[in-house]
Amino acid sequence: MTSVSRTAADPNAVRPPRAVVGSQISQDEVIFGAAFDRKVVRRFAEYLKPYRKTMYIALVTVLVFTGAQLSIPLVIRYAIDKALVGDTGGQALLTLAVAVFAAVIIVNYAANYLQDRLVGLTGERVIFDLRSAMYAHLQNVALTFMDRTEVGRMMSRLQGDVNSLQEFLENSITAFGDLVLLFGIVIIMLTLNFELGLLTLSVVPTLFFVRMVWLPRARKAFRRARETNSINNGALAEGIHSIRTVQGLHREAVNLELYGDKSQENLRAHLSSAKFAQVMVPIVDTLTGAAMAIVVVIGGTLVLDKELDVGVMVAFLFYVQRFFDPIRSLTIQYSVMQRAMASGQRIFEVLDVPLAISDKPDAVDPETVEGALELRNVTFGYYKDQPILKELSFKVQPGETVALVGPTGSGKTSITALLNRFYDVWEGEILIDGVDVRDYAKAALGRHVAMVLQDPFLFTGSIFENIRYRTTGAKREQIEEAAKIVGAHKFIMALPFGYDTVLEQQGHNLSMGQRQLLSFARALVADAKVLILDEATANIDSYTERQIQIALQRLLEGRTGIVIAHRLATVRNADRIIVLQEGRIIETDTHDALIAKNGLYAKLYELNYASFDDLPEDIVNNTLTAPVRS
Amino acid sequence: MDSTTSAKEPQQLSSRIYARSYAGLEIDPDRNISDDAIVFWRIVKLAFSNRIRITLALVGIVAAACFQLMIPQLLGDAVDGALGLVGKGNVSVEAGRDALYFAAWLLMGAAVMRGLFTLLHNYCGESIGHLLAYDLRIAFYAKLQQLSFSFHDHVHTGELITRGMLDLEGIRSFMNTGLLRVFLLIILVGVGAYLLISTDLVMGLLALSFVPFVMWKSAVSRLKLRGLWWTLQEKMAVLGRIMDENLTGIRVVRAFGAEPYELEKYDVASEEAHTLAAERIKTRVASTTAMTFAYFIAMGLVLWVGGTRVIEGQMSVGTLTEFLTFMTILQLPVRQLGLVVNSFARTLTCGARMFGVLDLEPVIGDRSEAQELPANITAVKFENVSFAYPGEGLPTVFNGISFEVSRGKTLGIVGPPGSGKSTIAHLIPRFYDVTGGQITIDGLDIRDIKLSSLRSKVSVLAQDPFLFTASLENNITYGNPWAEDADIRNAAAISQIDGFIDGLPKGYETLVGERGASLSGGQKQRVAIARTAMLQPEILVLDDSTAAIDAGTEQRIRQALKEQARSAATIIISHRLGTLRHADEILFIENGSVVEQGSHDSLVALGGKYAALFALQSREGEETVKAAKGAAE
Numbered sequence A: 001m002t003s004v005s006r007t008a009a010d011p012n013a014v015r016p017p018r019a020v021v022g023s024q025i026s027q028d029e030v031i032f033g034a035a036f037d038r039k040v041v042r043r044f045a046e047y048l049k050p051y052r053k054t055m056y057i058a059l060v061t062v063l064v065f066t067g068a069q070l071s072i073p074l075v076i077r078y079a080i081d082k083a084l085v086g087d088t089g090g091q092a093l094l095t096l097a098v099a100v101f102a103a104v105i106i107v108n109y110a111a112n113y114l115q116d117r118l119v120g121l122t123g124e125r126v127i128f129d130l131r132s133a134m135y136a137h138l139q140n141v142a143l144t145f146m147d148r149t150e151v152g153r154m155m156s157r158l159q160g161d162v163n164s165l166q167e168f169l170e171n172s173i174t175a176f177g178d179l180v181l182l183f184g185i186v187i188i189m190l191t192l193n194f195e196l197g198l199l200t201l202s203v204v205p206t207l208f209f210v211r212m213v214w215l216p217r218a219r220k221a222f223r224r225a226r227e228t229n230s231i232n233n234g235a236l237a238e239g240i241h242s243i244r245t246v247q248g249l250h251r252e253a254v255n256l257e258l259y260g261d262k263s264q265e266n267l268r269a270h271l272s273s274a275k276f277a278q279v280m281v282p283i284v285d286t287l288t289g290a291a292m293a294i295v296v297v298i299g300g301t302l303v304l305d306k307e308l309d310v311g312v313m314v315a316f317l318f319y320v321q322r323f324f325d326p327i328r329s330l331t332i333q334y335s336v337m338q339r340a341m342a343s344g345q346r347i348f349e350v351l352d353v354p355l356a357i358s359d360k361p362d363a364v365d366p367e368t369v370e371g372a373l374e375l376r377n378v379t380f381g382y383y384k385d386q387p388i389l390k391e392l393s394f395k396v397q398p399g400e401t402v403a404l405v406g407p408t409g410s411g412k413t414s415i416t417a418l419l420n421r422f423y424d425v426w427e428g429e430i431l432i433d434g435v436d437v438r439d440y441a442k443a444a445l446g447r448h449v450a451m452v453l454q455d456p457f458l459f460t461g462s463i464f465e466n467i468r469y470r471t472t473g474a475k476r477e478q479i480e481e482a483a484k485i486v487g488a489h490k491f492i493m494a495l496p497f498g499y500d501t502v503l504e505q506q507g508h509n510l511s512m513g514q515r516q517l518l519s520f521a522r523a524l525v526a527d528a529k530v531l532i533l534d535e536a537t538a539n540i541d542s543y544t545e546r547q548i549q550i551a552l553q554r555l556l557e558g559r560t561g562i563v564i565a566h567r568l569a570t571v572r573n574a575d576r577i578i579v580l581q582e583g584r585i586i587e588t589d590t591h592d593a594l595i596a597k598n599g600l601y602a603k604l605y606e607l608n609y610a611s612f613d614d615l616p617e618d619i620v621n622n623t624l625t626a627p628v629r630s
Numbered sequence B: 001m002d003s004t005t006s007a008k009e010p011q012q013l014s015s016r017i018y019a020r021s022y023a024g025l026e027i028d029p030d031r032n033i034s035d036d037a038i039v040f041w042r043i044v045k046l047a048f049s050n051r052i053r054i055t056l057a058l059v060g061i062v063a064a065a066c067f068q069l070m071i072p073q074l075l076g077d078a079v080d081g082a083l084g085l086v087g088k089g090n091v092s093v094e095a096g097r098d099a100l101y102f103a104a105w106l107l108m109g110a111a112v113m114r115g116l117f118t119l120l121h122n123y124c125g126e127s128i129g130h131l132l133a134y135d136l137r138i139a140f141y142a143k144l145q146q147l148s149f150s151f152h153d154h155v156h157t158g159e160l161i162t163r164g165m166l167d168l169e170g171i172r173s174f175m176n177t178g179l180l181r182v183f184l185l186i187i188l189v190g191v192g193a194y195l196l197i198s199t200d201l202v203m204g205l206l207a208l209s210f211v212p213f214v215m216w217k218s219a220v221s222r223l224k225l226r227g228l229w230w231t232l233q234e235k236m237a238v239l240g241r242i243m244d245e246n247l248t249g250i251r252v253v254r255a256f257g258a259e260p261y262e263l264e265k266y267d268v269a270s271e272e273a274h275t276l277a278a279e280r281i282k283t284r285v286a287s288t289t290a291m292t293f294a295y296f297i298a299m300g301l302v303l304w305v306g307g308t309r310v311i312e313g314q315m316s317v318g319t320l321t322e323f324l325t326f327m328t329i330l331q332l333p334v335r336q337l338g339l340v341v342n343s344f345a346r347t348l349t350c351g352a353r354m355f356g357v358l359d360l361e362p363v364i365g366d367r368s369e370a371q372e373l374p375a376n377i378t379a380v381k382f383e384n385v386s387f388a389y390p391g392e393g394l395p396t397v398f399n400g401i402s403f404e405v406s407r408g409k410t411l412g413i414v415g416p417p418g419s420g421k422s423t424i425a426h427l428i429p430r431f432y433d434v435t436g437g438q439i440t441i442d443g444l445d446i447r448d449i450k451l452s453s454l455r456s457k458v459s460v461l462a463q464d465p466f467l468f469t470a471s472l473e474n475n476i477t478y479g480n481p482w483a484e485d486a487d488i489r490n491a492a493a494i495s496q497i498d499g500f501i502d503g504l505p506k507g508y509e510t511l512v513g514e515r516g517a518s519l520s521g522g523q524k525q526r527v528a529i530a531r532t533a534m535l536q537p538e539i540l541v542l543d544d545s546t547a548a549i550d551a552g553t554e555q556r557i558r559q560a561l562k563e564q565a566r567s568a569a570t571i572i573i574s575h576r577l578g579t580l581r582h583a584d585e586i587l588f589i590e591n592g593s594v595v596e597q598g599s600h601d602s603l604v605a606l607g608g609k610y611a612a613l614f615a616l617q618s619r620e621g622e623e624t625v626k627a628a629k630g631a632a633e
Ligand SMILES: Nc1ncnc2c1ncn2[C@@H]1O[C@H](COP(=O)(O)OP(=O)(O)OP(=O)(O)O)[C@@H](O)[C@H]1O
Pocket: A147, A382, A383, A388, A406, A407, A408, A409, A410, A411, A412, A413, A414, A415, A454, B517, B518, B519, B520, B521, B522, B523, B548
C-alpha cells in the first residue's frame, strides 16, 4: 500500500492541498430522528394497509407466543410444587405437568413459526412496495430536483433507508412481544407473591435512571458512526466512478490519504459507539444479579419459614432471568426505531417531492402531430433571477429543419430541454401544433419528440436493446435500418456478437463516436415527428457525418428537425439558421443570407475557417477539384 | 494484505462473459466446501492478526462463560438451601439461611463478573471487527485505484460499490456476531455438558439432546442459505443497476417518454429479487423455529425424567433446578444460533467477493527493474505497435502502427469513429499495455519506466472527462492540489472559462453538479482543459477536447496553450481540421492503420481522404458538396 504524506509530497506546502474526496454537497441530513415520529408512522402504516389482515394475525400470534413463553415457568413451578415437593400423587401430577408442557411448547412453536414467517414476509413485501413507490415517483419528479440531487444519495435512500425500515418493521413486532412479555412477567410475579415481586422489581428504577444518563451520549455516538459511514461510502463511490480521471491525473496517493483520514474518523466513531453500546451490559447484569440475590435471600428465607413454595421461588428465578432480556433488547430496538424514523423521514421526503411536471387532467395525447414548433416570449433559467433564455420567440414550420448556432453556454441545449418539457418555462409558452407543451400528456411528448442528447448515454445491455430502447415493438430490420443510416451497422457487425454484443456500463467498450452513433440510431427508431439533434455528430468526422446526412434526407422528409452544432459545416444545409447569444436571438436566416449580412454568424463562420485562410490559392483550388471519396 | 491465492486480472475471457458486469469476478455459487474453508480461514487469520484484542476477547469469553455457568449451580444450591437441604443430608434452618446468604453473595459476584467479562469480549470483538473493516476499506480503495482500465471496463461500478459497502459490512459484523459468538456457544455447551454429565450422566445427555439436531439443522440450512444469499445478492445488484442507470440516464428516459418501459424493467427485476428474499426468510424461519422447538423438547424431557427421579428420591429439587436453569442459559444462544448460521453463510459469500477483488494483481504495474524517466524527454515513439482490447473475439485495433512525436512538435490525428484514435491516447500513459511492438520514450520502452514517473510526465485529456461534485476550484486543481490562486486563474484564463466563472455569484467556489450536470457541454470541456492546463506535462494528448466548443473560443484556447506546447510533445486528436491545421504532422487513421501521413498542406495536395474531409469542412467545400449532390441526382 502506498501512502505519501502531504508534506513529503511537497515539503514547502504551508497549507493543506486543495483536495477533497467525496461529494461536497452538504451532509446535513437527518441521520437520527426522534424515536417516534407520528407522521412517519402514519404514512408508513398506509403501506401496511393492504396487508392489514396478515398483520392482525401476526399480532395474535405474538400474543400467543408470549403467553406460551410466560406459562413455561409456571408449568415448571406447578410440577415442582405439586408433583415433586407435595406429598400426594407425585407421578400422575408430573405426567400431567409434562403433558401440559408439551402442549405449551407445541403452541409456542406454531406461534413462533407463524409470527416470524408472517412478519418477515410482510415486511419484505412492504419494503419492495415502498421501494417501487419511490422509484415510480422519481420517474416523474422535476428535473430541477434531480439536477440538485446526486444519484448516489437517491440510491442510498432506495436501498439503505428502505432496509432500515424493514429492520424496524420486523423489530417492532418483536418489540411489541417484548413489551407484552415484560408486563406479563411483572403481573405474574406480583400475583405469585406480592411482596417478593415488589422487592424484586425495586431494582428497575435504577435501570431507568442509568439509561437516562446514558441515552443522550450514546445517541450522539451512534449518530456520529452512521454519519461517518455515509461519508465514507460516498467517497468510495466517487473513487470508483472517477477512477479513469484519478489514474490519468495521478491522484491516487492524495486520494488514498484523504480517504484514509475519513476512514480513520469512521473507525474512531465506531469504536466510541461500540463502547457506549457495551457499557450497558455489566449494568444490566449487575441488576439481574441483584434481583436474583433478592429472590434467593428473601424468597429463600420465606421458603425456610415455610411461607413460600419452593416452586414459586424457582419460577421467580426463571422470570428474573427472562425479565431483563426484553429490557436489553428494547434498548437495541430503541436505536433501531430512531434510525427507522430518520430513514422514514428521508423516504417520505422523496415521495413528497412535488411532481412539478405532471399531466393535467385534460391533457391531450394525440395519435399524430404535424410538428409545428413555436417558442413565444420564453424566459427561463435554472436559478432564480439568473435567466438563461430571455424573451425568446421563434417558429419552426412542419417539415422544416432549423439549426441553432451560438457560442458555448448560449442556451441551445436549454431550448431543447424545454421543447421536451424537462423544465417548465418561467414566462411565455412553448407550442407544438399550437398547443402548449404543458397541455400534452408527458407520454405524448416522449412519442412525438425524439432527441439525441449532447452527452450520449447508453444502458448496460445489448446493442439491440439500446437502439430499440422504448420502442419495444420495433423489428430487428428496423433496428438494423437505423444502424445503417447512421453508419453504425458495419462496426456492430464486426463485434463478436453483432447486435447482441452486451455493452459495458455506459458503453465504455465503444469509442465515443460509436456511442454517439448508437444514441443517434435510438432516436431514429423512435420514429417521432420532431427530431432534435444536439451535437449529435460532434465526435464524428465530417465524412461520416456527411454520409449520415445524405442517408437521413429521405428519413427526415416531412419531419421537423432541430440541429445544434458548433461545426458550421454541419448546419449550413439547414433550411434556416437561428443564431443565439446569451439567450437571445441575434439573427435568423438561411446560411447564404446570414453570410451576406456579415453579422455574428458570418464572424463565427469566418473563425471556423480562419486557419485555412492563409492557404495558398492553388491548393484551395486543387481541393475543389479533388474527388470526394466514394 | 494476505494474498496466498492471488489470481490474475481478467485478460482472457470469453466475450460473452467478458461483457457481463461481473466478468472475471464471477465466483461459482456451487463452489465446493474447500473454497469455503479457504475463505473462512483467511477471515479467521485476519481476526487473529490482532493478537492482543483477540486474546482479551477469548479470555473474556471463557471467563464470562464460566461465570455464566456458575449461576445455575449457585441457584441450585440456593434452592436446596431454601429447602434446608445442603448437600445430601438434612441440615438445620440456620445452616440453610447461611447457605442462602452465601449463595446470594456469590450470585451477585458471578453476575457482576459475567457482565464485566461480557463487556470485555463484546467490546474486543466489536473493535476487532471495526479495525479489520478499516484495514479492508483502505486496502479495497487502494486496490481499486491500482487496478487498470481493463478491469474497470468489465466491472460495473455498482458492483464494486456493493462489495465495498455491504460485503465489507458482512465481514465486519461476522467478527463479533459470528466467529466469537460461536466460541461462546461452544464453551457454554461444552463446559456445561461436562458439568452436567459429571453430575448425572443420563440427565446431562437429556439436557443436551437437542444439540446434535441443532448442529445438523444449521449445517443444512447454512448450505441452503449460502446459495440463496449468493443469488439474492446478484439479483439485488441487478435491481440496483437498473435504478442507478435510470437515475443517471434520466434525461434519456425523459426524452423518450420511456418511464413505463423503465418501470416494467424494474418490476421484473424487483419481483425476481423479492421471490428470493421471501425464500430466504422462509428457510431461515423454518430452521430457527425448529431449533427452538427441539430445545424445548429437551427441556420437557429433563422435567419429566428429572421429576420422576426427584419423586423417586434419587435427585434433589435443587439439582433439577440446576439442570433447568442451565437450559435457560442456553436458550438465548440457541435462538442466536440461527443468526450465527446466517452470519456464516453471509460472510463466506462476502469474503469470497471481497477477496476476489483484493487478490487481483493489476496487469499494469512496475517491473522490478523499472526506471525513472529523465527530465526533459525528447521524443515518444510508436514502434510497430499492435493492440487489441482484452477479451476473446475482440478485433485488433492496431496491427503494427508506427510514428513519432518529439518535444515542441505537434502531431494531429484524424479518422472515422472507432478507428483507434483514443486508443493511441490510452496506450501512452499505459492505461492498457500494447500487445505487440513497443512504445518508447527516449528509446526506453514505457513498460520499463516506473508507472508514477511515466504518468506524471504524460497528461491525457480524455474524450469524456469526469467532473467531480465539488467546487470549480477543486475540479481545476484536481491534478495539482498544491496550486496557488494565481495558477488556478491562469489555467482558467487559458481555457477561456475565467469570464464565465467570474460571472457566477460564488465564483470559483461554485459547486459543479454531479458529473458537471449544471454546466453546458462547452463549459464542461473547458473546465477539463483548465484541469490539464494546471499541469506541466512533457507529453500532452488532447483527445477531441474541443468538440463542444465554438470555433472562436477554441482558437483562443489554442493560442493560449501555445506557450505550454513549446516544452511538450503534443498530440491533438480532433475532427475539426481547423484545429489540426498547424500541426507539424497529421495522421489519418482508418481501421487501425495510418493511411495518410504528412503536413496539412501536403495532405491536401495529396488529394486523398484527408483532402476530402477538408473539402467538406472548408468554405469552398460547400460547393464541392453541392456539386456532388447535383451529380448524384
Ligand atoms: N442543469 C443546469 N443547472 C444549472 N445551470 C445550467 C444547467 N444546464 C445549463 N446551465 C447553464 O445554462 C447556460 C446555458 O447552457 P446550455 O447547456 O443551454 O448551453 P449550450 O448553448 O448548449 O452550450 P454548449 O454549446 O456549450 O453546449 C450555461 O451557462 C450553463 O452553465
